[in-house]
Amino acid sequence: MSMNNIFNYQLRDLEQYFLNIGQKKFKASQVYDWLYKKRVFNFEKMTNLKKELIEQLQKDFNINQIQIVKKQSDKTANKYLFKLEDGQFIEAVVMFHDYGTSICISSQVGCNMGCKFCESGRLKKIRNLETYEMVEQILLIEEDIKRRIFSVVIMGIGEPFDNYDNVMNFVKIINHDKALAIGARHISISTCGIVPKIKEFMNEPLQINLAVSLHAPTDEIRNQIMNINKAYNISTLIETLKEYIAKTNRRVTIEYVMLDKVNTSVECANKLADLLHGMNVYVNLIPYNQTNNLGYKKCSATDLQKFYDTLKKRHLTVTTRKEFGSKIDAACGQLRSKEVEQ
Ligand code: SAH
Numbered sequence: 001m002s003m004n005n006i007f008n009y010q011l012r013d014l015e016q017y018f019l020n021i022g023q024k025k026f027k028a029s030q031v032y033d034w035l036y037k038k039r040v041f042n043f044e045k046m047t048n049l050k051k052e053l054i055e056q057l058q059k060d061f062n063i064n065q066i067q068i069v070k071k072q073s074d075k076t077a078n079k080y081l082f083k084l085e086d087g088q089f090i091e092a093v094v095m096f097h098d099y100g101t102s103i104c105i106s107s108q109v110g111c112n113m114g115c116k117f118c119e120s121g122r123l124k125k126i127r128n129l130e131t132y133e134m135v136e137q138i139l140l141i142e143e144d145i146k147r148r149i150f151s152v153v154i155m156g157i158g159e160p161f162d163n164y165d166n167v168m169n170f171v172k173i174i175n176h177d178k179a180l181a182i183g184a185r186h187i188s189i190s191t192c193g194i195v196p197k198i199k200e201f202m203n204e205p206l207q208i209n210l211a212v213s214l215h216a217p218t219d220e221i222r223n224q225i226m227n228i229n230k231a232y233n234i235s236t237l238i239e240t241l242k243e244y245i246a247k248t249n250r251r252v253t254i255e256y257v258m259l260d261k262v263n264t265s266v267e268c269a270n271k272l273a274d275l276l277h278g279m280n281v282y283v284n285l286i287p288y289n290q291t292n293n294l295g296y297k298k299c300s301a302t303d304l305q306k307f308y309d310t311l312k313k314r315h316l317t318v319t320t321r322k323e324f325g326s327k328i329d330a331a332c333g334q335l336r337s338k339e340v341e342q
Contacts (some may be wrong), residue, residue, distance in 0.1 A: 006035065006061040007132035007139075010172050011179070021056065029178060031057070036179040039143065066136045068144065077325030080141060084109070084133060088126060092137040092156055095324045100150030105137045107167055108158025113192045114227040115213075117259055117288065117296040119334050120157040128163035134170040138180065151186035155211070160189050161197035171208060184208050190255065195232040195240045202244045211253035211284070212241065216263050217271035225262065238275060245280045252279070257286040258304055260297040269307045273314035282317040289323070289331040 009017070014028035030048055034040045041064050043049070043057045069089075070081035077095045084090065090106040110123035138149055152174060154160045160167045171187055174180040184207040191198065192213045201210065214237070216222035222229040232240075241252055254276065258264050276283070285308060288298040304320065311318045325331050 005132035006063050007135040032178045094141050102151040103149050104153045104156050106156035106158050107160040107163050111158050113159045116225045119291045131166045131169045153188045155190040161191045161194040164197050192228045193237045198240050202247045211255055213255045215257050217268050217275050221263050252281045254281050254283045258288055258299045260299040264299045264303045266310050269310035284321050286321045289334050
């Protein structure tokens with residue numbers, strides 16, 4: 001990672017930078033205060049820094065390199081298209097809930113996981129996002145909506161655990177009191193199930209939520225819809241989640257997208273309940289957002305209800321994800337780069 005964008009820096013890294021150039025480390029807190037509290041993205045306007053230091057910072061760092069190029073809104077959500085410095089595009093969505101505003105950010109340009117029902121994966125991964133490109137999605141959206149974000153989900157384009165280091169760096173920055181101070185419990189990472197990274201994640205000293213896209217109760221079904229299952233099958237994944245729960249004492253969210261005639265039968269619900277029996281999890285049923293390009297269909301409200309009721313009867317905690325932004329193609333699995341529209 002090239003470190004020279006200022007939004008790549010955790011406070012302790014910036015302190016180290018100042019020490020390296022023979023300055024006091026509290027300068028890092030001053031710069032952080034300008035960036036994250038006063039939202040001044042121009043070194044020249046950091047009036048408590050000396051002129052020579054400002055010149056040095058201008059030489060050593062970049063600020064602000066991604067841009068909002070399009071915004072679409074409906075009552076509950078805004079979707080933003082961002083252009084990156086190298087001409088690539090990504091999307092992020094902000095959602096307005098009763099309890100506050102949340103944002104769903106992208107972690108990669110394209111995605112290599114190849115889930116058959118997901119629009120984002122139609123564009124293969126071009127590259128990982130750098131930390132600053134994730135931080136700036138939040139800063140630019142907050143500036144646009146003129147309010148602060150309450151929670152962040154890393155569930156936009158990309159597989160966050162395929163960009164582990166930059167995502168962790170990002171999370172540590174937005175969580176830091178002197179930066180965005182977004183509480184760890186208000187940050188969620190969603191993974192399709194990259195087992196070695198879940199193992200690494202359980203050792204992080206952070207109280208961030210983990211969500212796992214399970215989407216099927218058997219390998220037979222999961223193999224059909226998610227390539228990752230061929231690398232880490234369901235029993236390996238579930239064993240790892242049990243280890244995660246034991247180690248962190250945190251509840252895991254199990255995401256389950258309802259694909260008509262694929263994984264929505266009552267039999268599937270019962271198998272899912274068997275699989276998750278006794279685990280500290282909560283199941284989030286996701287109504288499928290249909291797209292024109294993939295062959296999958298949304299299931300009926302009756303099927304969804306039956307599935308839900310079956311899990312409830314089996315004593316699982318279960319919710320159905322509220323649909324946000326589907327009118328503006330901003331819902332789960334609909335984000336993609338406009339540049340690949342065909
Ligand atoms: N790569 C990560 C995060 C991105 S996707 C992951 O796989 O978890 C966020 C969630 O939306 C995942 O659970 C994904 O499977 C789901 N999803 C993808 N396409 C969808 C669609 N068209 N409708 C509803 N959910 C979808």
